[in-house]
Amino acid sequence: MFSGFLYSIFIALIIGFANPEKPFRLLFSIPLGFGLCSVFYFLFLLTGIQNILVYKIFEFIIAVVVSFFIFTKIIPPEIKIKKISLSLAFANLTGLLIFLKYYVNNSLGSWDGFRIWNTKAEFMFRDISLWKNMFLQPHFLSHNDYPLFLPSSTARIWQYTGNDNSIFNITLAIIFTFSAVYMLYFAIKHFQNKKIAQLFATVLMLTPVFLVNGASQCADIPLSLFILASIISLFLYFEKKNSHFLILGTVFAGFSAWVKNEGLMFFLVFLLVTGVYFLYKKSYKNLFYTAAASLPFIALIFFFKFLCNSPNDLIAGFFAFKTYTHLFDLHNYLMIIKSLVLMLIERFWLLFLLIIPLIKGVKLCKNNKEAFYLSLVIFILMCLGYFMTYILSPHDLDWLLTYSLDRIILQVLPLFLFLYALCLKIGQEDTEN
Amino acid sequence: MKISDGTITKLVLFLAFLLSVKYVPLFIQVPFTLAFVPYQKINSFNVRVQPVLKNNDLFKNRTYVGFYTDVEEQKVFDLERSVDDFYTLQYAIAPSVLVNDTEEKYVIGVFNKNIIKKNNLKMIKQFDKRTYLFERME
Known part of the structure; x- marks a missing residue:
């Protein structure tokens, strides 16, 4: 059982290791590998082949091909496990305990994790000839239109282990949650400096709302990982002027759309912002790369939406309940802003410690400017998108804010922290006294 | 300074x-x-899911399974408790699909007070104190 589990993780990481070059190769292999495997498993279910062994052989062949490229030095492997500070290691341990504390109390996940994500995973695991029944669920709370990255990844691992024990779900959740922190750490360290990286990663690692949401077996933390990976790839593209990273960034953005509908919004915003930028710069080659890398994901999402044949409650409400009339209700705007402020104070209070380094001032590194401003535009457009989603929602706004605002914040939190860290002057040479 | x-x-x-x-x-x-601590066994979802899950084979080859409760049919999705019951059962019976009516061959009933009997439904199994399986008699 556990050997099957370890094997499934190993295969996913090997497949993900096909990404271009250092740095971040190992960290990128996590979202890339699990993203690809979840799509493979979904496509396998679509074929209607009943024998799961066929799928396992297929994945094995893919892994062997990737390994061939890695070990014949066409893509030379380079894994360096770097030492981390004592405070980060201690925060890591504390974070893991907070995470596991939630897990032992909610081993089948939070209500949403159980009802939406794990139920779908069961459809994709128990009888693979009947998995499409999930789209027949009659009530909107089952969210039939939600993409299948998490259920597919979970069901795939269960197929390898032979049972649906929640210990496997939670290990997957640990991988995503802590990868997000370490990706943030290494990104800040690479583009800014080690001091800030350590500070931000430690504080995020001790933030209970982040850990608890990770342990809830919902898709918000995996989404935050894909969003962060996409933006880091964009930064790497501008740093190294290597189009591989642009393609990789687009691929991660595409996978975001495969994780959650909010990820679809990120994907579209990413394509819009990079598309306009490359058009303005007359960089048609990069425009072509971005478009080409996005096409498989556009096809995947279109096909999935066609397959599930289930309208999104927010979009359906726009026409059925004429929610566009909400645009003229000032009360809704105030309610969202008030809830946001209260939510940040109540659940994200630890992160306010990160205001202290502002004492040393603000300074954006010259080399990062283009990538920073593009990412900032993406972040702002995302926030506007979230805001408009709340405004135009057909549901009771108070109910919706209560049950979703913290998760929405978490989806872009690592990205926000990354961009904020890049603005800080602390740790740069001219601030040392 | x-x-x-x-x-x-x-x-x-x-x-x-x-x-x-x-x-x-x-x-x-x-x-x-x-x-x-057997934390998985005592998990609140698990406690409610297991009795039905163990009998999941009963619903094999049934695309739909009915659901009825002592909450009025139109109000099932308005009350937190009945929504909880509905989705907990959905998890347990997957890949069959739970629908909020009594027109199916098998119907799962969840009752917080007394069992509400329907003429054409025969009780064939009790899963736990609140949950029963009925079969439609044609």
């Missing part, structure tokens, strides 16, 4: 750990629970 970067970093880290001091008992509590 100039404050060094190191001082600021240490101050933030110190405050972060100070504010997290309440988690210290977890260093004993969590490993103990993982080692000695």
Whole structure:
């Protein structure tokens, strides 16, 4: 059982290791590998082949091909496990305990994790000839239109282990949650400096709302990982002027759309912002790369939406309940802003410690400017998108804010922290006294 | 007065750990629970899911399974308790699909007070104190 589990993780990481070059190769292999495997498993279910062994052989062949490229030095492997500070290691341990504390109390996940994500995973695991029944669920709370990255990844691992024990779900959740922190750490360290990286990663690692949401077996933390990976790839593209990273960034953005509908919004915003930028710069080659890398994901999402044949409650409400009339209700705007402020104070209070380094001032590194401003535009457009989603929602706004605002914040939190860290002057040479 | 970067970093880290001091008992509590407490078995979802899940084979080859409760059919999705019951059962019977009516061959009933009997439904199994399986008699 556990050997099957370890094997499934190993295969996913090997497949993900096909990404271009250092740095971040190992960290990128996590979202890339699990993203690809979840799509493979979904496509396998679509074929209607009943024998799961066929799928396992297929994945094995893919892994062997990737390994061939890695070990014949066409893509030379380079894994360096770097030492981390004592405070980060201690925060890591504390974070893991907070995470596991939630897990032992909610081993089948939070209500949403159980009802939406794990139920779908069961459809994709128990009888693979009947998995499409999930789209027949009659009530909107089952969210039939939600993409299948998490259920597919979970069901795939269960197929390898032979049972649906929640210990496997939670290990997957640990991988995503802590990868997000370490990706943030290494990104800040690479583009800014080690001091800030350590500070931000430690504080995020001790933030209970982040850990608890990770342990809830919902898709918000995996989404935050894909969003962060996409933006880091964009930064790497501008740093190294290597189009591989642009393609990789687009691929991660595409996978975001495969994780959650909010990820679809990120994907579209990413394509819009990079598309306009490359058009303005007359960089048609990069425009072509971005478009080409996005096409498989556009096809995947279109096909999935066609397959599930289930309208999104927010979009359906726009026409059925004429929610566009909400645009003229000032009360809704105030309610969202008030809830946001209260939510940040109540659940994200630890992160306010990160205001202290502002004492040393603000300074954006010259080399990062283009990538920073593009990412900032993406972040702002995302926030506007979230805001408009709340405004135009057909549901009771108070109910919706209560049950979703913290998760929405978490989806872009690592990205926000990354961009904020890049603005800080602390740790740069001219601030040392 | 100039404050060094190191001082600021240490101050933030110190405050972060100070504010997290309440988690210290977890260093004993969590490993103990993982080692000695059957946390999966006593999980509230699991307790409700298991009796039906064990009999999941009963619904094999049935695309739809009915659901009825002592809550009025139109109000099932308005009340938290009946929504909970509905989705907990959906998890247990997947890949069959639970529908909020009594027109199917098999119907699962969840009753908080008394069992509400319907003429054309025959009780064939009791899953737990609140949950029963009915079969439609044509």
